[in-house]
Amino acid sequence: MRGLYPIVDVDSLRELGAPSEAVIAFARRVLLTQSPPALLQLRAKHSGARETLELLRALRPLCSDFGVRLIANDRPDLAVLSQCDGVHVGQDDLPVSLVRRLAPGLLVGVSTHNLEQLAAALTDEPDYVAFGPVFATASKERPDPSVGLQLLAQAHSAARRAGIPLVAIGGINLERAREVADHAELAAVIGALLPNRTSLEGVSEAAEALQTALSARLAR
Numbered sequence: 001m002r003g004l005y006p007i008v009d010v011d012s013l014r015e016l017g018a019p020s021e022a023v024i025a026f027a028r029r030v031l032l033t034q035s036p037p038a039l040l041q042l043r044a045k046h047s048g049a050r051e052t053l054e055l056l057r058a059l060r061p062l063c064s065d066f067g068v069r070l071i072a073n074d075r076p077d078l079a080v081l082s083q084c085d086g087v088h089v090g091q092d093d094l095p096v097s098l099v100r101r102l103a104p105g106l107l108v109g110v111s112t113h114n115l116e117q118l119a120a121a122l123t124d125e126p127d128y129v130a131f132g133p134v135f136a137t138a139s140k141e142r143p144d145p146s147v148g149l150q151l152l153a154q155a156h157s158a159a160r161r162a163g164i165p166l167v168a169i170g171g172i173n174l175e176r177a178r179e180v181a182d183h184a185e186l187a188a189v190i191g192a193l194l195p196n197r198t199s200l201e202g203v204s205e206a207a208e209a210l211q212t213a214l215s216a217r218l219a220r
Contacts, residue, residue: 001038001128001165004211005186006030006193007073010044010055015198019047023055024062029203030193031066035211041071041088043190049078056082069107076103086127091117096124109167113144118155122162130188131155133170134180137191146170149179156183174206177213187214 008030013022027040040063044052056072060083063070069085072078076099079087086107089099099108107127112118121129133146147155152168159166168184173192180187189210195202 002185003035003187003214004037004207005039005041005167005188006037006207007041007043007188007190008059009190010042010047012190012194012197016200019051020055020058024058025200026194026203027059027062029200030207031062031068032204033208033211035215036066036068037207037211039069039071039086039186041073041188043073045073049075053078053082056084060084071107071109076106079103079106088130096121096126111169112155114147115151115154115158118158122158122164125162126164128165128167128186129159130167130169131159131184132168132188134168135171135176137171143170149183152180152183174209174213177210181214 008023008027010019010023013026016022042056042059044055056078059070071086071088072084073088074093076087076094080103086109087099088109090111096108096110109128109130110121110126111130112121118129118131131152133143134152136146137143156166165185167186167188168180169188172180172187172189177187193203193206195206
């Protein structure tokens with residue numbers, strides 16, 4: 001797993017129309033690149049379980065067509081019901097060990113926000129661990145303090161020793177992607193994939209540019 005990790009954020013797309021239509025249209029544009037990402041996550045923080053399940057089920061065949069693994073945010077139960085490939089959990093969600101017992105077939109990623117949380121997460125051997133926010137972000141209502149590139153580099157060293165891919169997350173745009181690519185296998189992106197907040201114009205180009213920047217840097 002290397003390069004861009006796009007996150008389809010339902011709240012960011014609500015101005016573009018009905019959630020189901022906007023989510024699918026956005027995801028399709030993100031995936032229509034020369035090198036589709038390895039993973040795609042649906043983030044629906046303020047959606048009910050029924051709506052989130054419907055969105056995941058709509059994304060499932062699209063991701064399958066592109067050979068991309070679909071990741072649900074927070075909800076392993078919905079991940080199983082919609083036949084997702086994995087689930088991403090936060091510090092306040094079910095622990096990785098319990099998710100593995102309940103749904104042993106799922107990939108499991110976990111968010112961490114400091115080196116202590118990272119160390120604890122690595123002992124559970126998730127399929128990947130996210131670290132951040134690296135930079136200030138507007139995608140969370142109450143974001144944790146920014147960790148910066150120096151702590152990201154330390155986190156990457158710890159994750160590499162454990163043999164677990166690291167995902168940099170938080171405030172990453174095209175310019176910053178080049179900075180974080182030396183210190184993470186993947187870069188999770190939300191806002192920079194939607195350059196025009198009121199339409200889907202430029203989404204494919206943004207995804208292509210981010211993937212190119214990250215892949216070129218990681219290939220060095």
